[in-house]
Amino acid sequence: MSIQERIAAVGIRLTPTERRIAQTVLDDPTLLTFGTVADLAKQAKTSHPSIVRFATKLGFEGYTDLQGWVRQGVADQLGTPGQRIRRPHGMESNVRADIQTSIDSTLSTLDSSTLQRLAKPLIGAERVWILSGETSRAGAYTLLSGLSMIRDGVQLIDQHNFGRDLSGATARDAAVAFDFARYRRSCVCAARALLDLGVPLVSITDSPLSPLASITDSWCVLKVPGVGPFDSSLPAVLAAELLVVEVAGELGPKIHDRIDRLEQLWNKTETFHRHSR
């Protein structure tokens, strides 16, 4: 049983101060292994007794008992240095390595200037249309969610209603198309239709040979690793998030008011659970 589990076990019964202590402990595990009551109290901005109460609430006799338990845990790991680097066995390590390099590659592909170029059409656009295939749905959703929070008029287009939704698109709008590997016919068609209407198109795909890369000049190519039987959505999601950051950066302080209003709305409608952090 880890310290995380032990905290979670009583998580709901913790008072605000104890919750703060828990967070502090989770942020820096060394505090608990090496630190004293005073150290912890200072870091969590509370008093000594609250630390002790925290320890007892976790089911220990006192702080000494708690610290002893934690130390026993790290002492066990300390004894066998070989255990520390236990590599995941089997082919799994390939999947993990692939994911790492994929993220790495995506980050270097989407460097500052590329990102700027891709984000540019989205900043001044009246509306932003988002198109996506199946494996890239997560990326499209991320872009929708992120962009919606910092600007109006963002629409995710479902494959079932291309005609209805796209009919009002104009050259003052912009579109982002995600499409990977098995290019969705409907997605490609919709992208072509938008281009015909004069809408600037940003396409995020996985090959220069993609049907979407050839019909626009704002595009990027991401490397998509296979994870298990299917392709990973991570590069698409990462690209979407970086795009949001870029657009947010360009819009600057204008978005602060917007976010504040969103915050107030959430509070009023009690969207969130009470004990948030």
Next chain:
Amino acid sequence: MSIQERIAAVGIRLTPTERRIAQTVLDDPTLLTFGTVADLAKQAKTSHPSIVRFATKLGFEGYTDLQGWVRQGVADQLGTPGQRIRRPHGMESNVRADIQTSIDSTLSTLDSSTLQRLAKPLIGAERVWILSGETSRAGAYTLLSGLSMIRDGVQLIDQHNFGRDLSGATARDAAVAFDFARYRRSCVCAARALLDLGVPLVSITDSPLSPLASITDSWCVLKVPGVGPFDSSLPAVLAAELLVVEVAGELGPKIHDRIDRLEQLWNKTETFHRHSR
């Protein structure tokens, strides 16, 4: 420089008792990291001052100094790789580095055994319900998409129709809940409702303090980096994909037929663009 090297450096100049202390320290490194002067003295069958003299002869101010140095050494190895990278840079907010370490941390959190534990309820379940908050929507979609391809009865629950959709859930089903940071009230409520119905719940969250961690025993905690104004969805998506891989692996060759059939269906309905790759 390790403690062994430091002892060796002054090895020749050590007195008999100091030599005994050194041997004791080398036999059990735990004594130095956690023990007090009294503990060490007892173990080495000597007196308190000899311990202090031993510390000073090694070039430290006193025992406190020596122990602090040793603890710093193990603390460096103790923290996660992500924490280690972040240490020297201080509070620097580098989005790209944060993303890298976040992926890194997620991969190490979801090791083979943890993944197995989390995936287990999803394998035999009659139906799988997926709940999600806002920032984790992308992860929920990824799980829906991936799981749907390898098994039947996967449902993504929208916050607007919890009641209608969940009413038929039974103890033979399973549920996966994504919820991060600002815990969605509706998501927490739905999770509780499912638990009341006896449905096994797997929760993927960002803190042991999450309301979802405390009410189930299949859960994991992911580190979510801030990307721009909002939190990243990458850890959730990655977790979802790894879960799919795990479930797919457990189901084994059964899923091959299923995928083949899916393939044929796609071809017949011409879902994809002709020039694929």
Next chain:
DNA sequence: CAATGTCTGTAACGAATTGTACATTGTGAT
């Protein structure tokens, strides 16, 4: 509005910590 109970910080106390002054022992040289 009073009563009650929970939460949390201040103050104090005994135990344990490290470091130091001093006494004792052991050893080798003269």
Next chain:
DNA sequence: ATCACAATGTACAATTCGTTACAGACATTG
């Protein structure tokens, strides 16, 4: 034998530790 000196243990002082008692603040309830 005795002196010099290093090695080691004893005793004590100054902190610091963890813990407990107590009282004020705060919210909740009747």
